[in-house]
Amino acid sequence: MTVTRSVVLGCGSYLPERILTNAELAAKVDTSDEWIVQRTGIKQRHIAAEGEFTSHLAIKAAQAALDDAGIDAQSIDLIVLATSTPDNTFPATAVAVQAALGIHHGAAFDLQAVCSGFVFAVATADNFLRGGSFKRALVIGAETFSRILDWNDRGTCVLFGDGAGAIVLEAQQGWGTSVDHGVLTTHLRSDGRHKSKLYVDGGPSSTGTVGHLRMEGREVFKHAVGMITGVIIDAFEASGTTPKDIDWFVPHQANKRIIDASAHKLHLAPEKVVLTVDRHGNTSAASIPLALDTAVKDGRIKKGNLVLLEAMGGGFTWGSALVRW
Secondary structure (H helix, E strand, O other), X not given: OOEEEEEEEEEEEEOOOEEEEHXXXXXXXXXXXXXXXXXXXXOEEEEOOOOOOHHHHHHHHHHHHHHHHOOOHHHOOEEEEEOOOOOOOOOOHHHHHHHHOOOOOOEEXXXXXXXXXXXXXXXXXXXXXXXXXXXXXXXXXXEEHXXXXXXXXXXXXXXXXXXXXXXXXXXXXXXXXXXXXXXXXEEEEEOHHHHXXXXXXXXXXXXXXXXXXXXXXXXXXXXXXXXXXXXXXXXXXXXXXXXXHOOEEEEOOOOXXXXXXXXXXXXXXXXXXXXXXXXXXXXHHHHHHHHHHHHHHOXXXXXXXXXXXXXXXXXXXXXXXXXXX
């Protein structure tokens, strides 16, 4: 008996040209390259240019993914764009991507789960494809977090960067086992009791302003490893796999210490972990697809590899996805 799987046809990414180094930040706020690298693993991040919006980054990443898949944009009938930094309060940034790609059919919408956004978007598109509502989906994570940072707050402004990544998913038939290509299982969680630990202090309904990102770093770190490992264990149990079966672990790129601790707790070998946080910083919903595209393009992730994705973000939200490439 066959089942429908959401199979990855291609991936792509885009990073703004401007690179902001730790040394440059140290000249503006009370910090240092040594302090940032020791606590986060971040050495630099990309910053969107003036007039360069989240939609612009998303469009370039989406086109790169379409080119990698070797398909025409007209074959896409669903676009799910994960972002916390949309161009406008409305309409969805996804419709700007849809229009730029010349797609006039299907559906396009944004999804907001902060740093967990891409995993949530993959799960959402996967459910639509498996349910038969759509055939091919563009799943995008795109952010311009530089626009919501308080550049005088050394505890947050050093952490984040801008960028976008995308994958193309297609509904295909599989055998319903862990050897199938495509999304094997997804697990999503949230707990609003932790809102005050990571949030933006503005919004259309509350203040009428965009606001700035605020974070209790130690509290986030304290919860992160346990929450992340929980949904990964769920993925193993649902798919009948174990850490030894994983070829590549592609976590949300927030903090190298969190990534290392999670991998250690799950008995995942360090050489199986894809790290880009040193070059990209925390790009929120864009971090996983950026890391995926990096590892695909440099030849690490190959067809048939079992890839584990995980993320945690404000809300709190957290989730995992297990994908056979």
